[in-house]
Amino acid sequence: MPGVLCMFSPLIVIEIAPRLDSKRIITWGPCSGQSFFTNNRLEGMCRHLGSRRIKTEPIRSIQSKSSDGKTDKNSRVELPSHVNYISSVANPHVKHLVKLRQSTSYRHSVGSVVVVGSTPLREVSEYLQQKSVKQVVDYLFVQDVTGIPVGLIETSRRIVHVNHLVMQKLAGVESIEPTEAIGVIKLPSSFCNLESLEIPSSSQIWYSLPHRLLVLDGIQDPGNLGTLVRTAVSFQWDGIFLLPGCCDPFNEKALRASQGACFQIPIITGLWSHLEIIRDQYQMNMYAAQQASSKANEETMERKYATFGKEKNSNILEFSQSDSINKGSTVCNGHNSILLSHEFTSAVTDKPLCLVLGSEGKGLSKQSRKSCNLVAIPMPGGFESLNVSVAGGIFLFLLRRQP
Numbered sequence: 001m002p003g004v005l006c007m008f009s010p011l012i013v014i015e016i017a018p019r020l021d022s023k024r025i026i027t028w029g030p031c032s033g034q035s036f037f038t039n040n041r042l043e044g045m046c047r048h049l050g051s052r053r054i055k056t057e058p059i060r061s062i063q064s065k066s067s068d069g070k071t072d073k074n075s076r077v078e079l080p081s082h083v084n085y086i087s088s089v090a091n092p093h094v095k096h097l098v099k100l101r102q103s104t105s106y107r108h109s110v111g112s113v114v115v116v117g118s119t120p121l122r123e124v125s126e127y128l129q130q131k132s133v134k135q136v137v138d139y140l141f142v143q144d145v146t147g148i149p150v151g152l153i154e155t156s157r158r159i160v161h162v163n164h165l166v167m168q169k170l171a172g173v174e175s176i177e178p179t180e181a182i183g184v185i186k187l188p189s190s191f192c193n194l195e196s197l198e199i200p201s202s203s204q205i206w207y208s209l210p211h212r213l214l215v216l217d218g219i220q221d222p223g224n225l226g227t228l229v230r231t232a233v234s235f236q237w238d239g240i241f242l243l244p245g246c247c248d249p250f251n252e253k254a255l256r257a258s259q260g261a262c263f264q265i266p267i268i269t270g271l272w273s274h275l276e277i278i279r280d281q282y283q284m285n286m287y288a289a290q291q292a293s294s295k296a297n298e299e300t301m302e303r304k305y306a307t308f309g310k311e312k313n314s315n316i317l318e319f320s321q322s323d324s325i326n327k328g329s330t331v332c333n334g335h336n337s338i339l340l341s342h343e344f345t346s347a348v349t350d351k352p353l354c355l356v357l358g359s360e361g362k363g364l365s366k367q368s369r370k371s372c373n374l375v376a377i378p379m380p381g382g383f384e385s386l387n388v389s390v391a392g393g394i395f396l397f398l399l400r401r402q403p
Contacts, residue, residue: 118152
C-alpha cells in the first residue's frame with residue numbers, strides 16, 4: 001500500500017507508511033536544517049496521525065549507487081523543484097555547495113564546479129554557447145535584492161534567489177563589492193585525469209593536433225595556475241598538461257584567477273609517461289623555463305657570436321662549445337640554457353613544442369631538467385627570479401603560434 005502524503009505547510013511534508021507504521025518528516029526550503037518546529041510539536045503531529053516512529057530527512061540527495069555500493073561519480077545533489085528561495089546558511093544544499101567549492105575530491109566525485117561572479121559565468125556561458133550548449137548553468141544563485149545579471153537568464157537551467165548571508169557563505173570571499181551571482185556548472189568534457197588510468201597508445205583523444213602545449217610541473221599556488229591558464233587561452237595555446245603536484249584548476253582561487261578560462265581549453269592531469277606519449281606522437285620539442293642569474297646574464301651579453309647549436313635528438317639540445325659558451329646560451333645552476341630572444345623564438349616558430357614551467361618553491365623537477373632544453377629569460381636588472389605567472393606570461397607571448 002503506497003504511503004499517504006500530508007502537507008501541513010509548504011515546508012513540512014509527512015509521509016505515512018501504514019504497513020511499516022512509520023513516517024518521514026521531510027523539510028524543504030528556508031526551514032531546512034533549522035528548528036522550525038520543536039521536537040514536541042513534531043511528536044504531537046505524529047501522535048495525531050497514529051504513528052510511533054519518526055525519521056527526519058533534511059535534504060534529498062539523488063545519488064545513484066554502483067554495483068559495489070559506492071556512490072556513482074556522476075551523481076548529483078538535486079534541489080527540490082519547488083524551491084526558488086533560500087534564506088538560511090544552515091540549509092543542507094548550502095552546505096553541499098560550500099563543500100563543492102572547498103573540497104577537490106568531492107567536486108570531482110559529484111562532477112560539478114561552483115563558479116563565483118557574473119563575469120566568469122558570462123564568459124563560460126558565451127564560450128559554451130558557441131559549442132551549441134544552450135543551458136550551461138545548472139543552478140544560478142542571485143541575491144533577492146539584485147536583478148539577474150545580463151546574459152545569464154537564457155543559459156541557466158534553474159534560478160534560485162538567496163539573501164546576502166547565504167550569498168556570502170556560498171561565495172567564500174570577502175569583498176567590498178557584493179557578489180552578483182554564483183553558478184553551478186558541470187566539469188567540462190575537455191578536462192581529464194589520467195593518473196589512475198591505463199596508459200593508452202594514442203593521445204588523439206586528449207588533444208587535437210597540438211602545436212603549443214603548456215606543461216605545469218608542480219604549480220601549487222591556485223592564483224598562479226589560474227593566471228597561467230587564462231594567459232594560455234589569451235595567446236591561443238592548444239592545451240595544458242598538469243604534472244603531479246599541481247593544484248586543482250577548478251579550485252575556487254584558480255577559477256577566480258582564470259575568470260572561467262579553465263572551461264575554454266583542454267586540461268589534462270597525468271604523469272610523465274602520458275606526456276611522453278604526446279611528445280612522441282606529435283614530435284614535439286620539449287623546452288623548460290629556467291631562471292638565469294644576473295652574473296650569467298652579464299657574461300652572456302658580452303659575447304659576440306650567437307648560435308643555438310644543433311639537436312642531438314628530439315629532446316636534448318647539444319650546445320656548440322668553443323673557447324666559451326656562445327652568446328645565445330648561458331649556464332644556470334650547472335646546466336646549459338638557451339637565452340629567450342627573438343632569434344630563438346623565430347627558430348622554433350614552425351615547430352610544435354611543449355613549454356614546462358616549474359613550481360614556485362622547488363623549480364623544475366629532475367625529470368623536467370633531464371627531458372627538456374632549458375630556456376632562460378635575460379634579466380640584466382639583477383634580480384634572481386620572477387614570479388612563475390609573470391615568467392610564464394613572457395614565454396607564452398613570445399612562443400605563441402604566429403599567423
